[in-house]
Amino acid sequence: MPEQVLIRGAVAFDPEAHGFAFPNAFVNEVLTLPNGAKITTAGRCGGMAYVSLDYFLAGQPAPRWRADLWAPSRVPPDSHWLARLFTQRLRDSFFTGSAAKFVTWSMHSDDETWVFKGVRRWTKEEELPRVIRSIDAGRPVVLGLVVARDLASVGHNHQVIAYGYEQDRESGRTTVQVYDNNSPGRAVTLTSEQGQSDWTASNGHVWRGFFVQDYTPRRPRVLTRNAPDVKDRVSTGDTVKLSHVWTGLTLHSHDRPYTHRGTDGHQQVTCFGGSDDNDRWLLVGTGGTAAGTALRDGSVVRLRHLSTGRWLHSAAGVPSPLSGQQEVSAVDTPDATADWRIEVVDERPWTAGARVRLVHVATDAALHSHRATDPRLTAGQQEVTAYPGRDVNDWWTVLELS
Template sequence: MTEQVLTRRAVAFDPATHGFAFPNAFVNEVLTLPNGAKITTAGRCGGMAYAALDYFLAGQPVPRWRSDLWAPSRVPPDSHWLARLFTQRLRDSFFTGSAAKFVTWSMHSDDETWVFKGVTRWTKEEELPRVMKSIDAGRPVVLGLVVARDLGSIGDNHQVIAYGYEQDRATGRVTVQIHDNNTPGKPVTLTSERDQHDWTASNGHPWRGFFVQDYTPRRPRVLTTHAPDVKDQVSTGDTVKLSHVWTGLTLHSHDHPYVHPGTDGLQQVTAFLGADDNDRWLLVGSDGTPAGTDVRDGSVVRLRHVSTGRWLRSAAGVASPLSHQQEVSAADVADDSADWRVEVPDDRPWTAGARVRLVHVATKAALHSHHASDPRLTLGQQEVTGFPKRDVNDWWTVLELS
């Protein structure tokens, strides 16, 4: 029997579908050493890799938010639940037995010594077979990529997901397919020849070697399984779920009145870190605008809470329970207090991928949210208010569209 010379295997992981749609542009402090020195990483690569694999193995879609939502930073701020998730999963990736190799490999040479194999042989003789075995079994793995040659450069190492490989026994060439969160949405390869020490990445970076990281899945948070295409037009008559751009929470209401002093006693409106039918709002055109009319910058709409039938509204002179900004509530009657003007940057139509402001027509206060919550006054959910000024906490985007 003729031995197969070329072997190709891959798991059905697609970086454009299963990876996050923004680059790994985070900067953060990971650990403070006993001597006071700080270890920083140029991003949260391990957190993004672990989280993407969490979603993939659970069969759930990753949140499809794009980098322009958070312009100019391109990544969710630390106030966003997704940014906090990446931080937690990054820490998880470092508190594993395999993570010690980031230190030991960075201190060892590529070549073998009388005691150690060296980074090149460790990679090709021990770690590469582990990668192939896992992919043959249908399971992607997280790889620790090593480039550092001393502890001072350990932050230059990297973490990615390997989901395929090609091995040519005739030439000795091996190519590993990876999802690299520094290059979102595109496949990247690591290639090494038989006598080559390092691994050349198709996105331009040479790596000394790699190892398989220990990984334990974590159940991912899923706010929608029906994310719209970013180019989908928003129209009157649509039912939407709106996500607060700076925290990732969903505009929500429930059949509980405000009870704080000075309240209007109407139904609470909050931002919710979860997903249920209380997040759904029907867009209705003001002044008899028919259903199916495209919503653009400057359009005036009303939002009717689907579960209770009440209308998103606000009024001057009524303070919110926590920040004492202008209260936002939901009422049975739709009048001028329920009119909201849509503001889309660059005078564009409202599409699902855009960030927008909703400005209360009568008071010119922007629909706004922030971290404040209280179990007694907002059922522990994030307060939503009308804000007379303008800041990043006024931005919203479409999470779901139907």
């Protein structure tokens, strides 16, 4: 049998489906100096790689939030559960035995010495075979990419997921397919020619070499298994789950009244970090608007909580339990206090990927949430209020649409 010239292997990992739809554009504040200046580092690549692999191995979809939800920063803020998870998993990636190679390889030459193989041979003789064995066994791996040549530049190294490879024995070319969180939504390849030391990435970077990182999976948080297409139109008669843009939690209610001083005793409305049927709201038109009417900037709707049948409501002069802002609750019978005006960015139709405000028509206060909880007054969940001003905590987007 003739020797096989072209050898390929791949795992069913798709960067568009299993990666994140926003880039690794995080800025981490690690220290504030006495003069107020901030010392920052860029990126949470290891955290994004680990979390993406967590979702893939659990057979669950990664959240598909797009970069424009958080414009102009393009990434979820530190108040968002996903941003905090990236930070946690980034730290996990550093507290592994293999992470020491980011330092040791940065201090070694590409070529072998009397004592060490060097980065080139370490990569091609030790680490590349590990990648191939893992992919052939059906498991993607996290790669540590090395570009630094001294300790001061260690932060320029990078972390990605390898999920495929191709070896051309005739030409000596090797290609590794990776999900690079610096290039969302597209496949990236690392290629090395015969006799070549470096690995050239299709997104323009050149790396000295790579190694397989130690990785232990964690069960990911799954808020929906049925994310809509970002272009899907939202209409009256639709049932939605709404996600709070700035924290990633879901608009929620449950059959439990407010009991704080000054409340009207109606059903609590909160933001929930899990996922259940108490997150589902029916969009009902006002003034005789027929079901199936496409909604857009300026449309007025009512939101009916499907589990309890009560209506999203607010009223002037009733304080919320924690911040004392205007209370938002759910009531048995709707009237004008249950009317909410939709404000869509760019004054366009409401689509699943849009960033919207829901403004209480009677008081012009925006549906709002923030990281405030109390086990007694909000069941330990995040407070939801109506806010007379306007800020980023007023933004919502569609998590699920049916």
